[in-house]
Amino acid sequence: MVLRVPFTGDEKESLRASLDRHRTAIDWKISGLDDEGLRRRMTPSGTSLLGLVKHLGAVEYGWFCQTFGRETEPLPFVDDDPDADLRVEPGESTAEILAFYARARAASDRVIDELDVEDLGKAWSGQTVSLRWVLIHMIEETARHAGHIDIVRELIDGVTGDHQED
Numbered sequence: 001m002v003l004r005v006p007f008t009g010d011e012k013e014s015l016r017a018s019l020d021r022h023r024t025a026i027d028w029k030i031s032g033l034d035d036e037g038l039r040r041r042m043t044p045s046g047t048s049l050l051g052l053v054k055h056l057g058a059v060e061y062g063w064f065c066q067t068f069g070r071e072t073e074p075l076p077f078v079d080d081d082p083d084a085d086l087r088v089e090p091g092e093s094t095a096e097i098l099a100f101y102a103r104a105r106a107a108s109d110r111v112i113d114e115l116d117v118e119d120l121g122k123a124w125s126g127q128t129v130s131l132r133w134v135l136i137h138m139i140e141e142t143a144r145h146a147g148h149i150d151i152v153r154e155l156i157d158g159v160t161g162d163h164q165e166d
Contacts, residue, residue: 002163012117015135021163022142023105026056028164029149033156035094042152049152050097051086052145057101058085059141063134064108067121072107073100108138 003021005014030038030049038050054076061072078084088097117132129137146162153159 011132012112012135015117015132015139016112018139019135019142022139022146025146025163026053026142026149029146029153029159030098032159033153037156038094039088040156042155046083046087047148047152048088049149049156050088050094052149052152053101054088054092054097055086056142056145057097057104060101060104060108060138062124063138063141064111065104067123067129067134068111068115068119068131069121070107070111073103 003017003024005017005021009017030053033049038053039048041048058075058077061075062077064070065072076085112131112135115131117130117135119131120128121131121134123129150160150162
């Protein structure tokens with residue numbers, strides 16, 4: 001079933017539905033591929049589906065959990081390597097990265113459930129941000145990378161579309 005943003009929902013419900021809509025598209029786009037397909041580097045910069053999923057897990061943990069003082073597991077950010085969180089290392093399994101993304105989403109969902117959109121946190125940059133701002137930013141981030149995932153998947157096996165049809 002295609003998730004839709006409610007036409008008359010409240011702000012938090014609508015923002016959450018929008019984020020979940022893009023998350024669901026990502027889940028669909030990475031489904032049905034084997035390990036080789038998920039790891040295949042499809043651009044000169046090395047973009048892979050699994051690398052994009054790893055990045056999305058890291059930014060979910062970072063923006064929702066770290067910003068609002070919640071615990072996270074170790075994140076793949078490296079100060080002198082800005083692409084470390086996008087790269088799948090040889091020792092990282094597909095199952096581990098997919099589970100990392102699932103745990104990050106669950107942790108993010110707990111933050112969303114527990115806070116109001118006006119609640120404030122401190123971003124990695126030192127800026128004070130509201131949960132509203134983080135939700136909007138993560139909708140943008142997730143949608144941007146869902147578009148990348150859409151293109152990479154089409155290059156791998158020709159699958160197109162933005163959401164799975166019922």
